[in-house]
Amino acid sequence: MADAAPFLPHSSHWGNFTARWHEGRLELRPHPGDPDPSPILGNMAAALRHPARIARPMVRRGWLERGPGPDARRGSEEFVPMEWDQVLDLLAGELRRVKEAHGPQSVFGGSYGWSSAGRFHHAQSQVHRFLNIALGGYVRSVNSYSAGASAVILPRIAAPMEQISRRNVTWDAIARHTDIILSFGGMALKNSMVASGGISQHVERGSMQAACERGAEFVLISPLRDDLPVEAGAEWLPVRPNTDTALMLALTHTLVAAGLHDRAFLDRYTAGWDVFEDYLMGRTDGQPKDAAWAAPITGLTAEAITALAHRLPGRRSLITVSHSLQRAEFGEQPVWMGMVLAAALGQIGLPGGGYHYSLGALGHTGRRMVATPVAALNQGKNSVREFIPVARITDMLLNPGGRYDYDGKEYAYADIKLVYWAGGNPFHHHQDINRLRRGFARVDTLIVHDSAWTATARHADIVLPATVTMEREDIGAAPTDPLIIPMHRIAEPYGEARDDFAIFAGLAERLGCSEAFTEGRSVREWLAFLYESARTALEARGLPAPDFETLWREGPLEIPFAEDDGGVLRAFREDPEANALHTESGRLQIFSPTIAGFNYPDCPGHPTWLEPVDVPTAEAPLRLVANQPATKLHSQLDFGATSQEAKRRGREVVRMNPADAEARGIADGDIVRLFNNRGACLAAAQLTEAVAPGIVNLPTGAWYDPDDAAAEAPLCVHGNPNVLTRDFGTSRLAQGCTGQLTSVQVERFEGNLPPVRAYEPPAALAAAAE
Numbered sequence: 001m002a003d004a005a006p007f008l009p010h011s012s013h014w015g016n017f018t019a020r021w022h023e024g025r026l027e028l029r030p031h032p033g034d035p036d037p038s039p040i041l042g043n044m045a046a047a048l049r050h051p052a053r054i055a056r057p058m059v060r061r062g063w064l065e066r067g068p069g070p071d072a073r074r075g076s077e078e079f080v081p082m083e084w085d086q087v088l089d090l091l092a093g094e095l096r097r098v099k100e101a102h103g104p105q106s107v108f109g110g111s112y113g114w115s116s117a118g119r120f121h122h123a124q125s126q127v128h129r130f131l132n133i134a135l136g137g138y139v140r141s142v143n144s145y146s147a148g149a150s151a152v153i154l155p156r157i158a159a160p161m162e163q164i165s166r167r168n169v170t171w172d173a174i175a176r177h178t179d180i181i182l183s184f185g186g187m188a189l190k191n192s193m194v195a196s197g198g199i200s201q202h203v204e205r206g207s208m209q210a211a212c213e214r215g216a217e218f219v220l221i222s223p224l225r226d227d228l229p230v231e232a233g234a235e236w237l238p239v240r241p242n243t244d245t246a247l248m249l250a251l252t253h254t255l256v257a258a259g260l261h262d263r264a265f266l267d268r269y270t271a272g273w274d275v276f277e278d279y280l281m282g283r284t285d286g287q288p289k290d291a292a293w294a295a296p297i298t299g300l301t302a303e304a305i306t307a308l309a310h311r312l313p314g315r316r317s318l319i320t321v322s323h324s325l326q327r328a329e330f331g332e333q334p335v336w337m338g339m340v341l342a343a344a345l346g347q348i349g350l351p352g353g354g355y356h357y358s359l360g361a362l363g364h365t366g367r368r369m370v371a372t373p374v375a376a377l378n379q380g381k382n383s384v385r386e387f388i389p390v391a392r393i394t395d396m397l398l399n400p401g402g403r404y405d406y407d408g409k410e411y412a413y414a415d416i417k418l419v420y421w422a423g424g425n426p427f428h429h430h431q432d433i434n435r436l437r438r439g440f441a442r443v444d445t446l447i448v449h450d451s452a453w454t455a456t457a458r459h460a461d462i463v464l465p466a467t468v469t470m471e472r473e474d475i476g477a478a479p480t481d482p483l484i485i486p487m488h489r490i491a492e493p494y495g496e497a498r499d500d501f502a503i504f505a506g507l508a509e510r511l512g513c514s515e516a517f518t519e520g521r522s523v524r525e526w527l528a529f530l531y532e533s534a535r536t537a538l539e540a541r542g543l544p545a546p547d548f549e550t551l552w553r554e555g556p557l558e559i560p561f562a563e564d565d566g567g568v569l570r571a572f573r574e575d576p577e578a579n580a581l582h583t584e585s586g587r588l589q590i591f592s593p594t595i596a597g598f599n600y601p602d603c604p605g606h607p608t609w610l611e612p613v614d615v616p617t618a619e620a621p622l623r624l625v626a627n628q629p630a631t632k633l634h635s636q637l638d639f640g641a642t643s644q645e646a647k648r649r650g651r652e653v654v655r656m657n658p659a660d661a662e663a664r665g666i667a668d669g670d671i672v673r674l675f676n677n678r679g680a681c682l683a684a685a686q687l688t689e690a691v692a693p694g695i696v697n698l699p700t701g702a703w704y705d706p707d708d709a710a711a712e713a714p715l716c717v718h719g720n721p722n723v724l725t726r727d728f729g730t731s732r733l734a735q736g737c738t739g740q741l742t743s744v745q746v747e748r749f750e751g752n753l754p755p756v757r758a759y760e761p762p763a764a765l766a767a768a769a770e
C-alpha cells in the first residue's frame, strides 16, 4: 500500500468521527468540534476484524435435519455454513410456508434494538419494511425498554414523551437560570455520551460546570454517587432504590403543610389537586405522607427531607426524573409524582425550571431541535393488529392466546411461529434470560441478522452475517444535532457479510416483491432520496442547500437549530387556554379520572406510594442496580478495547460498598457469584464508597455466556445481570420493562473458574466448517 487512504467522515451513536483503514489497522479521530468525545469510540477498531464476527451464513444443524419446530436445543447445537444463494432460497421458502400456513399474525417482527447510527441501514426499519411488503405485516412491539412506563403515562398527564424529554428545558437555560436542580436518578455523563443517529458535541459536562460556577446547586438523589459528574459539585442523598415516590410525596407534603406550595399555579394549570391533596395529607387513609413517614422507607432522615423541601420554594427549581426510575416496579409513579412536585413548586414552563423527564439520559435531551430533519425510511403498512408492549416478549412466546391488560384495554397474545430479529440483542436486553430461552425454544424458526456471534445469534436457526456500519455508506442525522454526516465506507465487509438491505432485497426477489422493496434504487440513490427532504426544506428557508453529490464530496453539513422556545410546557404556561395540553382536562393531570376508571391496583388515579414486591429478603438481601454500561452502548462491541480494559479477569465488574464486601469476606478484585432464585452470574468485585451500603451495581452489556454444565441452574460466567432480573411489567397500565433493579445475594466464588467463551464462534462451528 503506497498512498495512505484519506480520513473519511463517519458516525456512531456515541459520536461523529473520521477514520481510515490503513495497513490492517483502523485510525480514528473524534469530530474536532466535540468538546468531550466519548471513550466508547475506542471500541470501534475491534468491530472490523474481530474473531467474534460472523463470516458466513449459518443454519443450525438440528433445524436443517429435523425441520422447523419447537426445540430446546437452540443455543447449544452446531451450525452448518451455507452459500448465500442457498440460504436465501431456504429462508424465502420458510417465510412462504409460515405465511401460508399461519399468516403474518404468526410472525414476530418487533426486532427491538439500537443497531447503528445511519438512517438508511437502520436495521429495524429495514426489517419492518421488508415484513410489511413481503408478508403483509407482522406482530409488532410498542414503546421501548428505555421508557416503557413514561411513554404511556406522560401523554395522559402532561404531553407526549418526546415533548417532555426532548423539547423542554435546555442545557443553555440551566447554565443561565436554574437555582437548584433535584436530580432523581442523576444525569451521569456516561449516559449522555450516546444519542441515536449520532452526535457531534457532548455539552453536558461543560453545561453542568457552568451552572455550578454560577452558583446553581445540584442535589443528586441516587444510590450511586457518580450519577452526577464532579463538575456539578453535587450533594448526594443516597436514596433507597425504588422509593423516590415516597421521597417526592414527603417533599410535597412538607411544602403543603408549611403553606409553601404555589396555589395559583395549581389552580390555573392543573386538574385534580384536591383529590390528591386528600391522599397526601392523610385525609383518605389516615397516613400523612410526611417526612417522618418517608424516612424509614427511603433510608434518609426526616430532617434531611424537611431541610431539602425548604430549599425549593421561591427559587428557579428544576426536578429531573431519569428513565431508570421508571424501569422498575410501579415505574409510572415516580414519573407522575415528579411532575406533581414540580407543579407544587410552580416553575413548570419557566426557563431552566420545572420538570424534565430523562434529562441527561441521552445526548438528545436538553438541546434544541434542528430545523430540518432527514427523512426516515418508509416502513410501509402493517396489516396485523396484534402487538405487545415491548418487554412482554417472553410472556407472549410462552402463553399464546393468554390475556393481558394494557393502557385501559384487554388484549390476547399472538401465537408466534417465526421470529425475525435484526439490529437488537434480546439475550442482552431482556429480563430473566433463562426464561427468555424457554420462550425462544417454543417457536418454529428464529432468524437473526447480526455482525457478531451474540447470544441471540447463537440461539438462532438461521444466522445471516451483517456488515458493521463502517463497511457501508449511509447518512447520519439526529433531530437534536446540527450535522448531517455523509457516512463513507471505511473498510471492506468482513468475510461474506452483507448489508441488511441487500439481504432483504435478495429475499424480496425470491418472494416476488423486489421492485416494491427496493423501488429500483441503489444504496447511493436511497441516501440521496432520504437527504432530499432536508435539502428542499433548507432551500425553502433560503439556507445553503447543497445537492447530494456535493454533500457526499464535501463532508458534514451544518444546519441551524430551531430557537429555544421551551416547548409545549412554555407555550402552555404562557396561554393555558390557547395552548391547552392534550390531556383529558387540557391541563397537567394530578388526578386522572380515566386512569382511576381502569381500576388497576398497580396504577391508581393519582401518584401513590405502592410497596414494591421485589425487595431484599434474607436470601437476597442486596439491591442490584443493573444500569447502563459506561464503556459501551448496551452489548455492542463488548469485545472492543474500551469495554475490555474495564473488565477484570475477563469478567464484568460489580461495584459494592466496602462494608457489604467485608461482611462477606470479599476483597477488591475477587471473582464473586451474584445469585437469586432466577439465576446466577459471575463478576469481578470492585469496592467503592461511591456505591451506597446495601447496593451492588452490575451494569448491563456483558455477553450472556451460560455454563450449561454448571451443577445448579445455568450460570452466566461473564456477568450479564439479566439472568437475575425479574420479567414483570411496571403495571397493567404500561407493562414497561422493570430490569433496572432486583434483589440478590453475593458471595466469593470458590472453585475452578470457568473460562469466558462469549466471543468464540459457536464451538461446533469450526468442526462443521472444516
Ligand SMILES: Nc1nc2c(c(=O)[nH]1)N[C@H]1C(S)=C(S)[C@@H](COP(=O)(O)OP(=O)(O)OC[C@H]3O[C@@H](n4cnc5c(=O)[nH]c(N)nc54)[C@H](O)[C@@H]3O)O[C@H]1N2
Binding pocket: 112, 113, 114, 115, 116, 121, 123, 145, 146, 147, 327, 422, 423, 424, 425, 426, 428, 429, 430, 431, 449, 450, 451, 452, 454, 466, 467, 468, 469, 500, 626, 627, 628, 633, 634, 635, 636, 637, 700, 721, 722, 725, 739, 740
Ligand atoms: N437489566 C437491564 N436491562 C436492560 C436495561 C436496564 O437498564 N437494565 N436497559 C434497557 C434499554 S434502555 C435498552 S434500549 C435495551 C437495549 O438493548 P439492545 O438495543 O438490544 O442492545 P444492543 O446491544 O445495542 O443491540 C444491538 C445489536 O444490534 C447489532 N447491530 C448493530 N448494527 C447492526 C446492523 O446494522 N445490522 C444488524 N443486523 N445488526 C446490527 C449489534 O451487534 C447488537 O448485537 O436494553 C434494555 N435492557
Ligand SMILES: Nc1nc2c(c(=O)[nH]1)N[C@H]1C(S)=C(S)[C@@H](COP(=O)(O)OP(=O)(O)OC[C@H]3O[C@@H](n4cnc5c(=O)[nH]c(N)nc54)[C@H](O)[C@@H]3O)O[C@H]1N2
Binding pocket: 145, 146, 147, 184, 185, 186, 188, 190, 191, 192, 193, 194, 221, 222, 223, 224, 227, 239, 240, 241, 242, 243, 244, 322, 323, 324, 325, 327, 328, 361, 362, 625, 626, 627, 628, 629, 630, 631, 632, 633, 634, 740, 741
Ligand atoms: N454509555 C452508555 N450510555 C447510554 C446507554 C448505554 O448503553 N451506554 N444506553 C442509553 C439508553 S438506550 C438509555 S434508555 C439511557 C438510559 O438512561 P437511564 O435509565 O437513566 O440510565 P441508567 O444508567 O440505567 O440509570 C441511571 C442511574 O439511575 C440510578 N437509579 C437506579 N434506580 C434508581 C432508583 O430507584 N432511584 C434513584 N433515585 N436512582 C436510581 C442508578 O444509580 C443509575 O446509575 O441511557 C443511554 N445512555
Ligand SMILES: [Mo]
Binding pocket: 144, 145, 146, 147
Ligand atoms: Mo434505552
